Amino acid sequence: MQVMIVGGGLVGAAAAVAARQAGYPVTLLERGRSPLAGDAEPGWDLRISSVHQNNVEWLKQLGIWARVDETKYLAYEGLSVTSRDGQCVDFHAAEVNQPQLGVMVENNALLRAMWSWLSEQSQVDLRADTQVQSFDLAARKLVLQDGDTLPYDLLLGADGGNSAVARAAAIGMRGWDYDMRCLLAIVETEKALAPATWEVFREQGPYALLPLGEQLACLIDYRAEASWRAVTTEQVEQALRETFIPHIGAFKLHKQASFPLRRQRALRYHDERGVALIGDAAHSIHPLAGQGVNLGFIDVQVLLTKLAEQPLSQALRAYERQQMRVNQQMMRAMDAIHWGFRSEHLLPRAAIAVGLGAVAQIKPLKQQIIKAAMGWNMGWKK
Structure with a gap:
């Protein structure tokens, strides 16, 4: 079975690795430049993922994790959540x-590690700087802008929220903007940081810290769209200092950028003409708990498991049934946290206080939440 993957980002590349290791010939198409083009940047890029332990173990099994630059990842041992009323x-x-x-x-x-592995494999066709001109889903082939016609048996759309594969399959989308922006900033701190991530909720939106090293962190600050859309670096730095210095002390800002928040989901995850959507092409989730890439990796694992167990058409239907339910549950949970923790109303705030109090006091409940944060609650495994 020839597997064609459109989109060479983290989820698409992971699908390519997993599919090849399952024995399928793979073609991976990426519009942008190859992650292997040029040398890796010495400092941390702003695009960072929190990969839960279950997926880290999966990446180790694929032989990918050993290839990741050791200076570009950090294990974290703890996390904390503080409500807007100060309950932690x-x-x-x-x-x-x-x-x-x-x-x-x-x-x-992580992407360089995946592409590095793929570049060494036979029966893997890696194509960067490549655009699809047209899809012929009935004939199961696509035509590239350079005129090449490529046949396939299974077409995976891993091409993000504006998925060309989804449009070709006439798969509709439903979603909305949160009218908020997420600002990311890489900073160097004077004080040493613990290997733990934390998040504090407040009326205008939460703020959080992701540890990247003993004195290096990614600061995250969610605010209304207008707050971060047209601000200078000096204004950003001042706002971050007011928010974070009480928690981490003085720091030096290295780089920063912001992006708007949008929730979106595909109305279907597959098409009977041998098409499946994975990752952000199927579901774009609020980044509140860092679950986006984790859900995409689980999509890949579930899909490959179903393909190993059933004929293609049945496997795609089974994949859709399982992952649409799981992913929508996670999306609803993130929305409940987003709106509940910011609420002005006493009832949801009281419910949050009771819930956090119960979590702190009931050990089995707390352990279940920790296991969920590690990805152990994904029903396909463990």
Whole structure:
């Protein structure tokens, strides 16, 4: 079975690795330049993922993790959540007898590791700087802008929220903008940082810290769209200092950027003409808990498991049934957190206070939440 993947980002490249290791010939098409073009940047890029431990173990099994630049990832052992009323709950890997909850990793470093592995394999056709001109889903082939016609048996759309594969298959989308922007900033701190991530909720939106090194972190600040859209670097730095210095002390800002938040989901995950959507092409989620790439990696694992167990058409239907349910549950949970923790109303705030209090006091419940944060609650495995 020839597997064609449109979109060579983290989820598409991971699908290519997993599909090839399952024995399928693979073609991977990427519009942008190859991640292997040029040398890796010495400093951290702003695009960072929190990969939960279950997916880290999967990447190790694929032989990818050993290729990731060791200076571009950091294991974290704890996380904490503070409500807008000041109630805080801490979670630690040691509470479930594990050394870590997951890893903060630079997207580019992980992507280079995947493409490096793929570039060494036979029966893998890697094509960067490549655009699809047209899709013929009935004939199961596509035509590139350079005129090449490529046949396939299975076409995977891993090409993001504005998926050309989804449009070709007439798969509709539903979603909305949150009218908020997420600002990311790489900073160097004077004080040493613990290997733990934390998030604080407030009326205008939460703010968080992702540890990248002993004195290096990614600061995240969610605010209304207008707050971050047209600000100078000096204004950003001043706002970050007011927010974060009470928590981490003085720091030096290295780089920053912001992006708008949007929620979107595909109305179907597959088409009977041998098409499946994975990752952001199927579901774009609020980045609140860093679950976006994790959900995409689970999509890949579930899809490959179903393909190993059933004929193609049945496998695609089974994949859609399972992952649409799982991903929509996660999307609803993120929305509930987003709106509930910011609410002005006493009832949801009281419910949050009771819930956090219960989590702090009931050990089995807390352990289940920690296991969920590590990805152990994904029903296909464990």
